[in-house]
Amino acid sequence: MKIFVCIKQVPDTETRIKINQEGSGIVTEGIKYVVNPYDEFALEEAIRIKEQNPGSEVTVVTVGPERAREALRSCLAVGADKAVLIRDDPGSLDNLAVAWVLSRYISDKEPDLIFTGLQAVDDNMAQAGGSIAAFLKLNFVAGIVKIDVGKAEAVVSREAEGGVEVIRTSLPAVFSAQKGLNEPRYPSLMGTMQAKKKPIEEIEAGSLLKDITPSRIKTLRMFYPPERPAGRILSGEPPEVVSELVRCLREEVKLL
C-alpha cells in the first residue's frame, strides 16, 4: 500500500502568541515549532497500517519553509519511509493553494490512502484534507477516530453532532485524523539516528502551482480577544454562597 500523510509544521500550542507591530501576523522569533498534533495521529495510523500490510510505504509531505525539514525528520524517526519538502515561504500560499500543491504532488504517485490531521493548530481551518480529496476526485471523511482498511474499501468511525457515525468509503480515499484515533508513538533513539541519514526530497512549490493564484485570502488584521472582566469570588459558607450564586445567575445575568 502506498500511504501519504500530509503534515504541517506549526508553533507549539504552548507558545505565547504575540502579534507583530503591523498587526498582520505573529512574532516568529523564539517560537518552538512542532509537527501539528493532529497530523501525529494521522502519521501514527499510517505507520500502523503499514505494519499490518508488509510491503507498504509511508511518505510524509509538507508544504513549508526550510525549518519544516525538522518536522519531516521527526516523522521519519517514528517510522515514515520517505519525506518530501515542498518549499514555500510561509504566507505566500493560502490554504487552497497548499491543498492544490499537495494534491498535484500526490496525483501521479498512485496513492492508496491519504491522511491529514483534522486541522492545524495555528489556523484551525480544517481545510487541507477535504480540499485535497476534491482536487484528486477522491472520497473524504473528516475527523476519524477509527479506521479498518480492506482491499477496496475502508470503514471509519467519527464523532459528529448526532453521535458516532460509521461510514464506508471506497478506496483510494482521504481521511483527516481526530484525537482518539490512536496514541502516537515516541520515536526510538535508533529511529531518530536513522532518520538523520534518510534523504528528504525537495521541490519548489512554485513548480506545482501553475495557473493557480497562490493567495487570495490575506489576513487583514490580527487582534487579541477581548479581556474578560474580573470575576467575583463569592464568600461565605456553602449554603449561603450557593444561594447567592443562584441569585446572581437569575437576576444579574439572567441565565437560569
Added chain:
Amino acid sequence: MNLSLLEKVILCLCILGAFAVFGVSLYRRYLLVRLGKPENRFDRVTERFLYLIKTIFAHTLVLRDWYPGLMHFMIFWGFLGLSFGYIEMYGQGFNPGFQLPILGMEPVRPGFLLFKDIFGALAILGVLIAAWRRYVQKPERLTASSEAAIILGLIFSVVTVGFITDGLKLAIVGNDPLASWSPVALAVSRFFAGFPQDLLVIYYKVGWWLHLCLILGFLIFIPLSKHLHLLACPVNEFFRNLKPRGEMPSIDIEKAETYGIAQIEEFSWKGLLDLLTCTECGRCQDACPAHLSQKPLSPKKVILDLKHHLFERGPDLLKAVVKDEKEVQKMIGEVIDEDAIWACTTCASCVEQCPVLIEQFPKLLEMRRNLVLMQSRFPKEVTLCFKNMENNGNPWGIGWASRADWARDLDLKKLKAGDEVDVLLWVGCAGSFDERNKKVATSLVKILKASGVSFGFLGEAEKCCGESARRLGNEYLFQMLAQENIATMQEIKFREIVTICPHCLNTLICEYPQFGGKYSVRHHTSFIADLLERKALKLSGSLPQTITYHDSCYLGRYNGFYAPPREVITSIPGVRLKELPRNRSKSFCCGAGGGRMWMEENIGTRINSLRTEEILKVKPEMVATACPYCLTMVEDGLKEKNSESLPARDIAEIVCQAL
C-alpha cells in the same frame, strides 16, 4: 593422629579431589562473570584494599543491623578461627607433629587456641540464633530455603563435630599442657572421662574422618550455593563503585550500537559479579519503598532472578550457541517484570542497605534505557513528559516563555551572556512552574537578598536539568538538555550555583561534568546553614513548634547532606526538632524520584501515603522538607489523610518567615 600410608593417600586424594571440584565450580562461576562487558574498576587500589579490611574484619556494613549483624560476626570469626585449627588438624594427618606456622606456635598458640574455642562456641550460638530467626521468627525478608538449611546445618555440624573431635583428642592424650586454653574442647573431654581408651580412639577416628567429609563437602558446596559469598563478597566489595552514587554512566550516542541493557551478557562483569554475591539477606527488600507498598519490585528478587537467568543462559553463551528468540526467556518482561522496572523510585535504599555492596537499582535503570531508547516502550503518560521537556523545557509542558513569570515582581536579575555574579540561582522546573513551589523559590530569593550576595537566575533560558529524563531512560533527551544548559551557563561568570531541588543538585554536581559542565553547586539548605554559621543571616522571629524533617533521598542518601537541613531548622529560635523513625540514611522515600513524579501510581498503596502515616504518628506541628517533589508528595499525602491542618513547609519558607 597417626595415619597409615594408605590413609594418607586417601586423605590426600580427598583433599585434592575436593579442591579440584571446588576449583572447577569456582572457575565455572568465574567464566559466567567474564561474560560481562569490560568495566574499569581497577583504580585507587590501595583505597579499595583498605576499605576491605574495615568491612571484612570489623564487619562495618553487616553490623548496621545489630541483631543479625552480631550473629554473623560471631559465626564469621568463629569459623575463621576454627578453620585455621582444621588446617592444623589435617596437616597433622600427614605429619603428626605439624603445627600451624605463627598462629600454632609459641608464644601465639595459647591465645590462638583460646580465641578459636571461644569464637567457635559463639559460632554455634550464632548458628542457633540464625536458625531460630529464620525458622521461628521468620522475618519477611528471609527465605526459608533448603539451601539456607543446608548451610546452617553444615556449619553447625562442622563446628560441633570439630569440637567433639577436639574433646576426644584431649581425652585420649590426657595431659595436654595447653588443654585449659581450649575450654570448650576441655569440657567435651570431661564428658568422655572414664571411657575406655580404644573406644575413644575409634570415636576419634570416626569423628576425624566424618569431620573431613563434612568440611570437604562444605567446600564443594560453597561455589554451588549462596555461600559463594565467602569469596565473592571481598571481591565485590573491593570493586565497589567509587564514583558518586548519583552519577549514571553516560552513553556515547553516536558511537554506541545498542542502548541500555536487554541481554544478561550486556551487563558489565561487575554487574554479573553482583548477582553471584547476593546472600539473600533481604535488607534491600526491607528498605525498598516499592516493595513495601506492594509493587511487584523487590531488589532482592531482581538480583536473584537475574542470577538464575545467568545460570540458565550461561552454558549457551559460553559455547556461543545462538538460540532462537522464542526459546529464550526475555530478560526484560519475562525474567524481570516491566512493572517492576518502572516501579523503582531510585531512592538508593537498596544500595545503602546492602552489606555486600551490590548495585541493584542501576541495573533497572539500564533496562529502562533499553525500553525507552531501543524499544520505545514505556508507560503512556511518560510520552507526554518527554515531549514536554523537548518542546518547552519542562515536564509539565507549560510554555517556556513563561518560565520567569514567577519572579516578575521580585526584582530578580535575569542573567545574560557576559554577566558576572557570586551565585547563580538554579530555580528548576518546580520552582518556576508549580504554584506551590513558586513560593519556595520566592522565599529563597528573599533569603538571598538578605544575605547580601550578588545573584541572578537564567530566566527563560533555563531549561529542565534533565534529571527525570535520564532516570526514565531517555539518555538522548537528557544529553540534549544538559548540553543546552551548559552552553547557556558557559556565557555567564559565577562562583557557585545554589539550587532549590536536590535532583537538580545531584545532576549538576555528579552528571553535568560528563559533558564539560563542572560547577560548584550547593543546595539551598547548605547555603543557608553556612550563612547562619557565619552570622551573615540573622533570624529574629521565633517558631515555638515541634518540627519533623523528612530527608530527601537525593540530598541525603545520594549526596550525604543530612546535617545542614537539621542545622538550619534547629537554629530557628523555639523550634523543637523531632526525628521520624526512618531518618537520615534510612529515610523513607516520598515516592516521586526516578521519574515517578510523572507517572501514575496504580499498583498497591501509594508510597507517599505510607510516609505520611509515619509522619502523622510522630505528631509534629509542622513537617519540613527540602525538595519540591517531597513537598508535593507530603502535601498530597496529608490531603489524602484529611490532615491538611498539619502544615508542610520547605526549609527556605520556614527560614524566610523567621527573618
Added chain:
Amino acid sequence: MAGIFVLGETRDGGLSKATLEMLTGATRIGMKINEPVALVLQGKGLSDVSSKAKSFGVSRLLLVDDEALAGYNLEVSLAVLKDIYSKHAPLMLMLSASVHGKEIAAMLAAESFLPLFSDCIGLAVDAEGQIELTRPAYSGKIRTSLTRAQLTPMIVTVRPNILPVEEHPVGEIVVEKITPELPEKTGWMLQETVKPQTELPELTEARIIVSGGRGLKEAGNFVLLETLARAIGPDATVGASRMAVDSGWRDHAFQVGQTGKAVSPDLYFACGISGAIQHLVGMSSSKCIVAVNKDPEANIFKVANYGIVGDVLEVLPLLTEELNKVRAVPA
C-alpha cells in the same frame, strides 16, 4: 445581486438554532450591502418552513428533497451545492461549522475553487460598508479578520452558539424545488449513527454546560453534574475536562478543551476543574463562567465571572437543591 446562500438544517420539523443564527448573520450583512439571502435545505420529506424562513429574512428558499438525501451523504451534498453554486453564483456560501458543514465546505472550496473562511465568529459590516469576517486562530489566542475588499465569492462556515437569533422579516419568499443532479454510485455511505448513551444534549448545541474535572475524584460523582444539568433544564448538558476523559470517567464526545471540543454556551460551570490553558481555550468564549474549586489559587478563577471556593462534592448538591427550591416558588 448574487446573494448570500445559507445551507441550513431542519430539526424536529423546524429550522435548527444554528440555522437561525446563520440567517440572522446573513440577513444583517445582507441588509447593509443590499444582498438577498437564500436558504438551501436538503433532505427527504422536508416540512414547510417557508413562513419561518421569511421572518428570518429569507427571500428565496431552495428545497432539495430527495431519497438520496434522507441521511447525510457527503458526496451527494457536495454535488448539490456545487450545482447550486454554478447556477446561481452567490457572493457567499454559508454553512454551519459543524462536523458535516466543515467537511462539505473544505471539499466545495476545492470543487468550485473558492476561498474558504472557516469557523467564523463574527459577521459584520463596518462604517464604510465593508463586510468584516472574524475568526479565531492559534487555538483561540488571537482573532483574525478579513474584509469584503478581498472577498470574491467565498465559502464561510459559522461557529454555532455565537451569533444572536433575530428576526428580520422580508416581504416575499420564493420557494423553489430543486431536483439534484446526483452523482452515480459515489462509494461513500453513512452506514449508521450510534447515538451516545445519554439523552443529554450535545456539547456544542447546549445552552448551559456543567463540566467536571479532577475535583470530582471519581466517575461515580458525575451523577451530581447530571442531576444539576437535569434540574437546570433540557438545554443543559454535562461536559468533562481532559483529565476526566483520560481517566475513563466520561466519553470523549463530551470533552471540552484543546483536544476536545470548543464550546461557547451561555453559561459554563467549571466544577473541580483547575483551569489549565488547554481547557480554557475550549470554553473561554462562554458568555458566563462559574467556577467551583477547592483551591483558591486555581487558574480557573482568573476567567470566571463568579467563583466559589469549596469542595465540589459539597457544593453541587446544594446548588441543585437551591435551584429546585427557587424554581418551585412562583416568581
